[in-house]
Amino acid sequence: MSAESVPFAWQDLDARLRVAVFGSGGGIGSALVDALLARPGVAAVHALSRPGREANPGHSDEQGRLRRIGVDIDCDESLAAAARDVGGPLDLVIVASGTLHTKSFRPERRISDLDAATMLEVFRINTVAPALVGKHYLPLLRKDRAAVFAALSARVGSIGDNRLGGWTSYRASKAALNMVLRNFAIEQARTRPQTIVVGLHPGTVDTQLSKPFAGRVPPEQLFTPERSAAHLLSVIDGLGPGDSGAVFAWDGQRVPC
Numbered sequence: 001m002s003a004e005s006v007p008f009a010w011q012d013l014d015a016r017l018r019v020a021v022f023g024s025g026g027g028i029g030s031a032l033v034d035a036l037l038a039r040p041g042v043a044a045v046h047a048l049s050r051p052g053r054e055a056n057p058g059h060s061d062e063q064g065r066l067r068r069i070g071v072d073i074d075c076d077e078s079l080a081a082a083a084r085d086v087g088g089p090l091d092l093v094i095v096a097s098g099t100l101h102t103k104s105f106r107p108e109r110r111i112s113d114l115d116a117a118t119m120l121e122v123f124r125i126n127t128v129a130p131a132l133v134g135k136h137y138l139p140l141l142r143k144d145r146a147a148v149f150a151a152l153s154a155r156v157g158s159i160g161d162n163r164l165g166g167w168t169s170y171r172a173s174k175a176a177l178n179m180v181l182r183n184f185a186i187e188q189a190r191t192r193p194q195t196i197v198v199g200l201h202p203g204t205v206d207t208q209l210s211k212p213f214a215g216r217v218p219p220e221q222l223f224t225p226e227r228s229a230a231h232l233l234s235v236i237d238g239l240g241p242g243d244s245g246a247v248f249a250w251d252g253q254r255v256p257c
Contacts, residue, residue, distance in 0.1 A: 035230060134180070
């Protein structure tokens with residue numbers, strides 16, 4: 001990662017950082033909310049999720065820094081209303097939502113498994129929704145110092161790293177997300193050069209998303225949501241402006257696009 005600058009003084013009690021986490025009702029999103037509330041320099045955490053899936057952090061919020069907000073992140077009107085509610089400036093926006101499978105579909109194992117409705121649904125959640133979040137929340141990032149917009153991507157979204165095939169909808173939706181983030185980075189650099197836009201690969205995490213496939217993963221490579229959240233925030237801690245537009249794995253290594 002770039003050593004040009006570190007965007008946040010997380011341990012600075014006077015930093016008064018304001019953050020927003022989308023998908024806060026999921027395993028990684030909820031763990032991110034907990035981890036952010038544990039940081040003394042964070043003044044406000046806006047936990048956004050679909051109505052009925054609000055975050056339930058285990059960390060104490062005695063200072064009233066947590067706000068739970070219901071939002072449909074693939075709906076322009078809902079995102080716009082939530083953006084007005086959240087307001088600015090924001091120091092960090094993380095999109096932690098995504099899908100790999102549901103009760104009605106699983107990732108494709110072969111070309112013959114492809115289904116148009118499934119592909120559209122996966123792209124709607126994994127690509128369109130984060131793009132719309134960027135549309136409404138990039139303008140809320142602060143202008144006077146570095147700020148970060150991050151979305152959970154995946155190593156399997158790397159075209160150059162694809163050796164196995166399969167999982168076409170998921171792979172393609174994450175590859176498309178990486179392009180969206182790259183576009184955001186280029187456009188932000190023209191007017192807000194301190195804004196950092198990145199994709200983050202969280203590793204294989206013990207959540208509902210990976211549960212059907214977790215049995216194939218060695219125990220030391222299967223992270224708890226809390227461990228994954230700690231890794232991701234550590235990566236964010238070390239980002240500089242020169243990193244904008246890239247995708248990073250949980251260990252800080254760049255993922256080829």
